[in-house]
Structure formats: C-alpha cells, structure tokens
Amino acid sequence: MNKRHAAAAATALTLGLTLAACSDSDSDDADPSASGASVSHIHGLGLDPSDQRLYVATHDGVYTPDTKGRPKLVGDSKDDYMGFTVAQDKTFYASGHPAPGADGPGNKGLIKSTDAGKTWKSLSLSGESDFHALDYAHGTIYGYDATNGLLRTSKDGATWKKGASIQALDIAVGPQDPDRVLATTGEGIARSTDGGKTFAKGKQPVMAFLSWKAKDGLYGIDTSGGLNRSTDGGTTWKKTGTVPGGQPQALTAVDAEHVLAATQNGVYESKDGGKTFTLRLTVESGGRH
Structure with a gap:
C-alpha cells in the first residue's frame, strides 16, 4: 500500500467508513451510450450556480x-474524480486518477473545468498529489493532499502554500473568515484559525464530512448518516435529521437550509435544513474500486 492509500485508509478505518468515488452523468447533450448508467462510489457533489444543475x-x-432523472456522463472522461468542488458558474476543481488504460500519471494533481465538467485541464502537482478534499472560498482553493498528508492553499491553482500535516477525511472553510478551517479526523473535528497552517487536536463529535456555506449553516454528517448542524462555527451541534441510505459518501451545503448528501443508496437533497429529504439520484453498489 503506497503512502496515498495508507493515509486515506487510516482515516477511513478510524471513522468506520469505506471511501468511495462517484459516477454521475452529463447534461442532455451527453453521449447517448451513457443512458442507463449506474452511479456508485461518490466523492463529491455540487450545484452549478448558473443553472442549479446537480453534478456528482x-x-x-x-x-x-438527465431530464428524466437518470444519470448521464458529463463529457467523455471516466476518470476517478476524488476531491471535487464547484467554485463558480461552470467552474469546477477536482483531483483524482486516470481511468484504467488511460494515459497520464497516477495522480492528477489539481485539474480545472470551465465548461461544467465537459473538459478538464491540468493546473499543477500532476503526478505528485491526490486531493481527497477540495473547497473554494474567499478566492482561494483549499485542498487536503492525501498523498502527502497535508493541507495546501492556492490562489491560482498553480502555486501552493503548504499548511499543516494532518490525517483528515474532509475539510470545510468558514464562509466569513478565510483563516477558519475545519477538518474531520478520527478524534473528531480539528480546528485551524490560521488558514490551515496549524490545527488543534480534533474534538468530539466525530463527523465523516463537513460543509460550510453560511455563517449559521455549518453541516456535518456522521458515520451513520445523521445530519448535524452548528450555528456557532462548530462549538455546539444539533442533529437535524438522518439522511436515508446509511453510510455517507459526500456532503455539500448550498446555503443555510439547502443541503446535498450522498449515501449508499442515493443522492438526497434537503431544502429545510435536514428535516426532510428528496431523492435526486439513485446510487448502486459495486463498480470499479
């Protein structure tokens, strides 16, 4: 087991999770052969601000x-997308690995799409880093580099500042304070007040994934799918509901009340802070590991 997989596996085992990847589909002009595709192993979720379309x-x-709610592949890439975040209209950042038989180094580093995922270009750290978590806030890309076990930040996606060494599964950045970064660890939620240069020791509760898009809307999902909300930056938490489908795979808050979550059997959406959920996409077990 190489360093990248060892770091990810250690955190995943501590949290009692199986890390998974995603397979979602493209817009209505996607290859028709993608129709009927099944989605499994999800790593990230997002809504494009320009049209509120869901991307997995x-x-x-x-x-x-697609128009019937079935998954369609975006573009023609079947690469393994690990870290993923929607930054702006049709602008996505991601990381991961090439599909079996595809060209390129094992780690993609940071890649960027400006056409809502149809095409991608390499920005930096190709062959060097695998970001398992990405967040975009305050004009800055925050990434957890699982290959090297550290937090990195970049303004342009090309040059990076190295932050703290940490074993984490997910990160979230304060929407009003670029220096406030949270990370999920086996000990609980670790907090940084200096932009990820250092982190305090993780404290309970243990969360699998975090997302923070509004001052009073920090969300965390635990290992059994319980959705929790904090209105004070993570000092206190209140469970708002349970996402159907059990073990979580990804979490994204769109605003203070609007949340997307992927579990073992579906991608679910809540527009009332986690009180009720609507199935947006069915998830199937299996797929390439």
Missing part, C-alpha cells in the same frame, strides 16, 4: 441527472 463526482466520471 464519482470513481467513474462526473455525472448529472
């Missing part, structure tokens, strides 16, 4: 629901 990053490509 998986182990076998990025997908979006």
Whole structure:
C-alpha cells in the first residue's frame, strides 16, 4: 500500500467508513451510450450556480441527472474524480486518477473545468498529489493532499502554500473568515484559525464530512448518516435529521437550509435544513474500486 492509500485508509478505518468515488452523468447533450448508467462510489457533489444543475463526482466520471432523472456522463472522461468542488458558474476543481488504460500519471494533481465538467485541464502537482478534499472560498482553493498528508492553499491553482500535516477525511472553510478551517479526523473535528497552517487536536463529535456555506449553516454528517448542524462555527451541534441510505459518501451545503448528501443508496437533497429529504439520484453498489 503506497503512502496515498495508507493515509486515506487510516482515516477511513478510524471513522468506520469505506471511501468511495462517484459516477454521475452529463447534461442532455451527453453521449447517448451513457443512458442507463449506474452511479456508485461518490466523492463529491455540487450545484452549478448558473443553472442549479446537480453534478456528482464519482470513481467513474462526473455525472448529472438527465431530464428524466437518470444519470448521464458529463463529457467523455471516466476518470476517478476524488476531491471535487464547484467554485463558480461552470467552474469546477477536482483531483483524482486516470481511468484504467488511460494515459497520464497516477495522480492528477489539481485539474480545472470551465465548461461544467465537459473538459478538464491540468493546473499543477500532476503526478505528485491526490486531493481527497477540495473547497473554494474567499478566492482561494483549499485542498487536503492525501498523498502527502497535508493541507495546501492556492490562489491560482498553480502555486501552493503548504499548511499543516494532518490525517483528515474532509475539510470545510468558514464562509466569513478565510483563516477558519475545519477538518474531520478520527478524534473528531480539528480546528485551524490560521488558514490551515496549524490545527488543534480534533474534538468530539466525530463527523465523516463537513460543509460550510453560511455563517449559521455549518453541516456535518456522521458515520451513520445523521445530519448535524452548528450555528456557532462548530462549538455546539444539533442533529437535524438522518439522511436515508446509511453510510455517507459526500456532503455539500448550498446555503443555510439547502443541503446535498450522498449515501449508499442515493443522492438526497434537503431544502429545510435536514428535516426532510428528496431523492435526486439513485446510487448502486459495486463498480470499479
């Protein structure tokens, strides 16, 4: 087991999770052969601000629901998309690995799409880093580099500042303070107040994934799918509901009340802070590991 997989596995085992990737589908002009595709192993979720379309990053490509709610592949890439975040209109950042038989180094470093995932270009750290978690806030890319076990930040995606060494599964950045970064660890939520240069020791509760898009809307999902909300930056938490489908795979808060979560059997959406959920996309077990 190489360093990248060892770091990820250690954190995943501590949290009692199996890390997965995503496979979602493209817009209505996608290859018709993608129709009927199944989605599994999800790594990231997001809504494009320009049209509120759902995108799901998986182990076998990025997908979006078609007009009938079925997953369609975006573009023609079936690469393994690990870290994934929607930054702005049609602008996505991701990381991961090439599909079996595809060209390129094992680690993609940071890649960027400006056409909602149809095409991607390499920005930096190709062959060097695998970001398992990405967040975009305050004009800055925050990434957890699982290959090297550290937090990195970049303004342009090309040059990076190294932050703290930490074993984490996910990160979230304060929407009003670029220096406030949270990370999920086996000990609980670790907090940074200096932009990720240092982290305090993790404290309970233990969360699998975090997302923070509004001052009073920090969300965390635990290992059994319980959705929790903090209105004070993570000092106190209140469980708001349970996402159907059990073990979580990804979490994204769109605003203070709007949340997306992927579990073992579906991608779910809540527009009331986690009180109720609507199935947006069915998830199937199996797929490439």
